[in-house]
Each structure stands twice: as C-alpha cells, then as structure tokens.
Amino acid sequence: MPNIFILTVALSVVIAVFMAVFTITNHTVEKSLYLILLSVANLFFSFGNLLEITAPTLETAFYGVRVQYLGAPLLVPLAYLFFRDFYEKKRFSARQHALIFAIPAVSMVSLQLYPLVRLHYGNIWYSTNGQISSIQHTDGIAYLLGVLLNYICIALGLFLIISHIRTGSKAQRRQSFILLLGWLVPLVSNFFFIFIGGNESYDFTPVAYVSALAVFLYSALTQNLLNVLPLARAQVIDGLEDAFIVCDADFHLLDANQSARRLFPQLSRMVSGESLEAVEGFKPQGETLIWKGGEARRYKITANPVFQGTKNSGICIVFRDVTVESHLLEDLHRQATMDALTGVYNRGTFFDLARQTLTGDGGQRALALLMIDVDHFKQVNDTYGHPCGDAVLKAIAQAARTHFRKNDLVGRYGGEEFAVLLEDLSSQQAVETAEKLRRTIEDMRIAFQDKILRVTISIGVAHCPANRRQTLEELLNQADAAMYLSKSGGRNRTSLYHGDEHTV
Numbered sequence: 001m002p003n004i005f006i007l008t009v010a011l012s013v014v015i016a017v018f019m020a021v022f023t024i025t026n027h028t029v030e031k032s033l034y035l036i037l038l039s040v041a042n043l044f045f046s047f048g049n050l051l052e053i054t055a056p057t058l059e060t061a062f063y064g065v066r067v068q069y070l071g072a073p074l075l076v077p078l079a080y081l082f083f084r085d086f087y088e089k090k091r092f093s094a095r096q097h098a099l100i101f102a103i104p105a106v107s108m109v110s111l112q113l114y115p116l117v118r119l120h121y122g123n124i125w126y127s128t129n130g131q132i133s134s135i136q137h138t139d140g141i142a143y144l145l146g147v148l149l150n151y152i153c154i155a156l157g158l159f160l161i162i163s164h165i166r167t168g169s170k171a172q173r174r175q176s177f178i179l180l181l182g183w184l185v186p187l188v189s190n191f192f193f194i195f196i197g198g199n200e201s202y203d204f205t206p207v208a209y210v211s212a213l214a215v216f217l218y219s220a221l222t223q224n225l226l227n228v229l230p231l232a233r234a235q236v237i238d239g240l241e242d243a244f245i246v247c248d249a250d251f252h253l254l255d256a257n258q259s260a261r262r263l264f265p266q267l268s269r270m271v272s273g274e275s276l277e278a279v280e281g282f283k284p285q286g287e288t289l290i291w292k293g294g295e296a297r298r299y300k301i302t303a304n305p306v307f308q309g310t311k312n313s314g315i316c317i318v319f320r321d322v323t324v325e326s327h328l329l330e331d332l333h334r335q336a337t338m339d340a341l342t343g344v345y346n347r348g349t350f351f352d353l354a355r356q357t358l359t360g361d362g363g364q365r366a367l368a369l370l371m372i373d374v375d376h377f378k379q380v381n382d383t384y385g386h387p388c389g390d391a392v393l394k395a396i397a398q399a400a401r402t403h404f405r406k407n408d409l410v411g412r413y414g415g416e417e418f419a420v421l422l423e424d425l426s427s428q429q430a431v432e433t434a435e436k437l438r439r440t441i442e443d444m445r446i447a448f449q450d451k452i453l454r455v456t457i458s459i460g461v462a463h464c465p466a467n468r469r470q471t472l473e474e475l476l477n478q479a480d481a482a483m484y485l486s487k488s489g490g491r492n493r494t495s496l497y498h499g500d501e502h503t504v
Contacts, residue, residue, distance in 0.1 A: 061133050161183065243299075456491060
C-alpha cells in the first residue's frame with residue numbers, strides 16, 4: 001500500500017508539472033492569471049509533499065515541508081480569486097490583494113525561518129511507520145489564521161458556485177457543477193484525513209488538489225469556458241439587448257442569451273448540439289425582418305468566428321435591432337431624394353434617375369417625357385394664399401402618383417411644374433396616358449378650408465422611339481415646347497412634340 005501511495009503522489013507531481021508548464025505556455029487564455037499562479041503553487045505543494053513522505057530524517061522531511069509551503073498557503077485564496085474571475089466579478093484592488101495574501105505571506109516566511117520564528121509551527125517532530133514519513137507539529141498563530149482564511153475563502157467560493165447553479169442558464173449550471181466537483185475533491189479528502197483517518201493515515205490532500213486543478217483546467221479548455229463562451233455571460237451577455245447566439249462552425253447551438261431566447265422562443269426548447277437551421281427566422285448573416293410585439297423589426301446580423309490558435313472553434317452571432325436606425329436612414333434618404341411638399345422625386349433625383357434610364361437599357365426602349373404645368377397657378381396663390389396653392393400641388397402630385405405605373409418616374413420640375421418619364425409606350429399611348437391624367441385633374445374637387453377648388457393642367461409630350469439616343473436635356477426642351485403649345489392653345493390640353501410641328 002505505501003508503495004502504491006508514493007507512486008500515486010509521484011504521478012500527481014508529474015501531472016502538476018505538466019499543468020504548470022501548460023498554463024504558463026498558454027498564458028494568452030483569457031482570465032488565466034490566477035489559473036497560472038494556482039498551477040505553480042500546486043506544483044510546489046505536491047512536489048514538497050513527495051519529498052516529505054519519502055524523507056528518511058527530520059531534516060530532509062522538513063525540507064519537503066519548506067518546499068510545500070512555497071505554494072500551500074496560496075492554494076485556497078488563489079482558487080477563490082479564480083472563481084471570481086470566472087464569474088466576471090470585479091477584480092480586487094492592490095490593497096485588497098495585499099490583505100488576502102498577508103496571512104499566507106506570514107506563514108510562508110515564518111515557516112522558512114523556523115525555528116527562529118515560530119509563528120506557523122510551535123514545535124515539530126519526525127513521524128514514520130517505516131514506509132512513509134511525515135512532519136507532526138503544534139499549531140502556531142499564523143497556522144490558525146491561515147486555516148481561518150482558508151475556510152472563509154472556501155465558503156465564499158462555494159457561495160459563488162452555488163448561486164450560479166441556482167440562477168444561471170443551463171450551460172452555466174453545467175459549467176458550475178464541474179467547478180463544484182473540482183472544489184469539493186480536496187475538501188472531502190482533507191475532511192477524511194483530519195476527522196476520520198487521523199495523522200497516521202495516508203494524506204491524499206495534495207493529490208486531491210492536483211485533481212481539482214485538472215478539473216479546472218479541463219473546464220477551461222475542453223468546455224470552452226475561457227475562449228468560445230465568454231466568462232461574463234450572466235453579468236454581460238445575458239444583460240445585452242442584442243440577441244447573442246454561440247454555435248460551432250457547423251451552426252449547432254452551444255448557447256444563447258436571454259434576448260436571443262425571447263427573439264427565437266424555439267431556442268428555449270433546444271439543447272446544446274441541435275442545428276440552428278431548425279429555428280424559424282434564423283439567418284447566420286445579413287439582415288432580416290422578424291415580427292416582434294405585433295410589428296416587423298429589422299435586425300442586422302453579425303457573425304464572428306472564434307479561433308483557438310488556427311482552429312475555428314465556434315461562431316458568435318449577434319442580432320442587433322436596427323429598426324430605429326433603419327427608419328432614420330429611410331427618412332434621410334427620403335429627405336434627400338423626395339420633394340418635401342408633394343412627395344414625388346425632387347428635381348435633382350428626377351434628373352439623375354432619368355439620365356440613368358436614358359443611358360442604360362432604357363435607351364433601347366421607347367421613352368416619353370411629359371411636362372405638366374398647373375394652369376393659372378399664380379392666380380390661385382394670389383386669391384387664396386400660398387397654403388391653398390400648396391394643397392393644390394399636393395393633390396395633383398397624389399393624382400399623378402396614383403395614375404402612373406410604379407416604375408414611371410414622377411418628379412417636381414420646379415414651382416407648379418412636374419415632369420414624368422414613361423417607358424415602353426408609343427407616342428399615341430403616351431398622349432392617351434397624359435390625356436387621362438388631364439381629365440382626372442379637370443374633374444377633381446380640391447377642398448381647402450371652407451372652399452372647393454377646381455384646377456386644370458397643360459401637358460407637353462416628347463417621345464423618343466426605341467433605339468434612338470437622346471439626351472435628357474433634348475427631351476426636356478421638346479416637352480417644354482409642346483407644353484407651351486398647350487398653353488398658347490388655350491390651356492387644359494395635351495400637345496405632342498413632333499419636329500417643328502406639334503400635335504394637339
């Protein structure tokens with residue numbers, strides 16, 4: 001049995017060496033500071049314990065104890081600080097760190113200076129059963145204070161873990177159970193040694209601490225607690241208004257915050273590993289419209305791969321509600337492109353779109369340009385005032401938007417004049433379309449305050465046959481000339497431009 005015990009302790013030392021080297025060489029892992037310090041302290045503790053139990057004399061056994069106490073007083077406080085980092089608690093200040101490590105520092109120094117300083121041990125003596133050895137001692141004040149500090153840190157650590165088991169998400173509870181298991185192993189071992197086994201039994205506490213650290217390291221690496229899934233889920237990610245989903249590279253669910261579960265209720269019924277393709281409305285990138293609270297909300301989707309070295313370990317997908325921003329952009333676009341009064345294209349936008357039509361595929365199709373002018377509009381303004389004139393222009397613009405096709409361009413040319421660009425119409429069809437609008441306007445009754453007004457319009461039509469190239473300016477001049485003919489011919493009529501002759 002003793003040989004097996006010594007071999008077990010020796011194996012734990014080898015594992016402790018590996019874990020110390022691994023944590024140091026992988027120091028870029030987030031929140032790894034206390035894990036690194038914990039692994040180094042654990043190495044001193046386990047190696048010193050091996051020296052103690054194999055020592056043939058008091059001097060050599062106490063040398064092993066001195067090595068142990070380069071790390072032993074730090075184990076429990078460092079583990080507690082690691083848990084605080086794990087759950088994204090605010091890190092202690094330099095003063096608070098000094099307070100929590102004051103007692104361990106006194107224990108470490110006083111033990112190295114024994115027997116000159118007897119704050120940690122009062123007296124020591126050598127004990128052996130012929131197979132394993134140990135140092136027995138009487139307790140000093142620093143030793144008792146260290147035990148008290150350890151119990152306080154143990155209680156605080158357990159409180160942190162259990163509180164997150166009770167309130168955390170399914171993934172958080174699973175992660176916390178792993179940490180609880182690792183934390184309980186050395187406690188159970190130490191309890192058994194002190195209260196059941198006694199000083200003559202084999203003390204597996206150092207081995208238990210190595211096992212606990214292995215569990216912590218396993219959690220940090222294989223469970224992706226420190227890399228793929230941020231440690232601050234409860235305090236940060238679950239508090240985000242943005243929907244946050246973590247999946248593997250093949251879009252299998254790993255975790256999701258509360259906003260994501262509200263946005264996609266189906267996620268609450270899914271377990272880790274299920275495909276996100278089954279979630280209605282889910283998209284991994286771009287933008288999407290999702291009905292929420294009885295209205296369609298626009299979400300911008302951002303997907304960021306998470307790499308561990310060169311390996312793509314997962315994807316963080318964020319759904320951000322951009323409905324308000326989208327509406328603001330639409331308003332800005334409308335203000336920049338539409339006439340504020342009439343709601344049709346403003347002059348600059350109409351010109352830009354018309355030129356694009358003339359120089360693009362529209363140059364291979366028949367085009368017609370209509371110039372529309374409100375008859376006697378100045379008289380309306382002078383008689384009833386400009387607000388009445390504005391009401392007239394709004395009514396005519398509304399009639400034009402309703403009358404023409406969706407792909408036809410309707411713009412305010414200036415003042416009381418409107419321009420319309422029509423595609424795929426013969427000259428006769430363009431004139432007939434313009435005439436229908438003229439008659440519609442003629443039959444309209446425009447209400448303003450307690451008045452009912454009737455107005456008429458004069459229209460000029462310029463036609464460009466298919467496969468003929470003409471500039472916008474040429475068509476505008478031709479339509480304007482045809483409209484002048486309508487004006488001079490008595491108004492309230494439509495005229496077609498045809499070379500030097502115009503048809504009414």
